[in-house]
Amino acid sequence: MKKLAFAVTAASGTAAVLANHDAEASTQHTVKSGESLWTIAQQYNTSVDEIKQNNNISNNMVFPGQVIEIGGSGSSDSSQSSNTSSEASGGSSHTVQSGETLAIIANKYGVSVDEIVSANNLNGYIIYPNQTLQIPGGSDGTGGGGGSTSTPTNTSQASSDQNLYDWGQCTWHVFNRRAETGQPISTYWWNANNWASAASADGYTVNNTAAVGSIMQNYEGPMGHVAYVERINPDGSLLISEMNYNTPPGTVDYRTIPASQVSSYNYIH
Structure with missing residues (x-):
């Protein structure tokens, strides 16, 4: 040759x-x-x-x-059409922009987070800039959206829209991720090492079985640690997002939990 x-x-x-x-x-x-x-x-x-x-x-x-x-x-072409939605199969398509979450997009089109997840066969709540999502039904995306985001798994009276946890801590991050994905939790669960018992008292399910969207909790360090389960990988390992573990407060980090260690943690559903 x-x-x-x-x-x-x-x-x-x-x-x-x-x-x-x-x-x-x-x-x-x-x-x-x-x-x-x-x-x-x-x-x-x-x-x-x-x-x-x-x-x-x-x-x-x-x-x-x-x-x-x-x-x-790349982005120069996609950015021109990122805010437009095209009618397809009774719904719309949306190109994800930097900074958008599923909750933001769901509210824009008046649908739920779970509907978008189902329509696109997503196995978690992570989306990426320039990713094209199919929007089932809903509005044309020009208004504020008539529907709510995903119905919370739990409707405890202790859930809150206001994040009162210390800024940049693991608890602050997990509260925000649950809110973004339509699964609000209490803002009064105190330190991470208290979350399993506090969540159980509020009626949440706490066990050793991970699920996408659940809260991983352990008792490491003086105040414990919590993280958000973003994805369950085919090999059984977990992709989690967290703050203040391997990074400074306020910086989101992603870590993979090996399948052999998954059952050693508590999970709040």
Whole structure:
């Protein structure tokens, strides 16, 4: 093959390069477990900053299963149509913008978080900039949305719209994630090491079985720790989001809990 390549003319070689560039412009890469923006950039001979710009990524975090565009104009084209919705199969489609959550999108179209999750076969509540979501029914997205977000699993009187936990702590983050996904919890459960007993007293189910959207709780450190279960992986491991564990207060971090350790934690449902 090398001899054949050297035999081509300069003009045809240039055409081949241009054709290859066009192909790269539309390349989609599905993130695999263990990959980072840096390793993906190295694989495609591009830069981390270019990938971030093309996909409207504001930090250096990517997740297994996330589809990202490599090369091309990326975000400039998608941003022009990101707020538009097209009618399809009795619903609409929505392109996720940076900073949006499922709760925000559900409210925009007057549907529930669970309806969006079901319509798109999502196995968690994580969404990504430039991801296209199908919106079942609902409004056209131009108003504030007539419906509520997902009906809370529990309707304890102790649930609250106001987050009174200390800013940037693990409890503060989990309260916000539950609110974003339509599963409000109490703002009066005190420190993380008290959450299992307080949640049980409020009527929530507490066991050692993880579920997407449940709260992982343990007694590590002087005040314990809580995290939000974002996804259950095919191998039984968990992807959790948390604050103030391996990062400073106020910084969201993602960590994988091995399947062998999953049952050693409490889970609040």
